[in-house]
Amino acid sequence: MKTGKKLLIALFGIFLIVSCKKNQCAECHYDGANGAEVELGEYCGDDLENIEADGYSDGTTMYEVHCGEGH
Secondary structure, X not given: OHHHHHHHHHHHHHHHHHHHHHOOEEEXXXXXXXXXXXXXXXXXXXXXXXXXXXXXXXXXXXXOEEEOOOO
């Protein structure tokens, strides 16, 4: 029975960590012409993951997007 409780607690902890990260939000930007930082606003959850992975296009150029502090 103790093993079952430990497993249940561990699974619940993993669920909390994953669900909290999914709701995480951050301000995003890309480095445009002449190194000027172009703000894109705040993205959350899947949108945050997608814009960081896929980048941002202004119609002619694809830019690498940086989100959160320290980028």
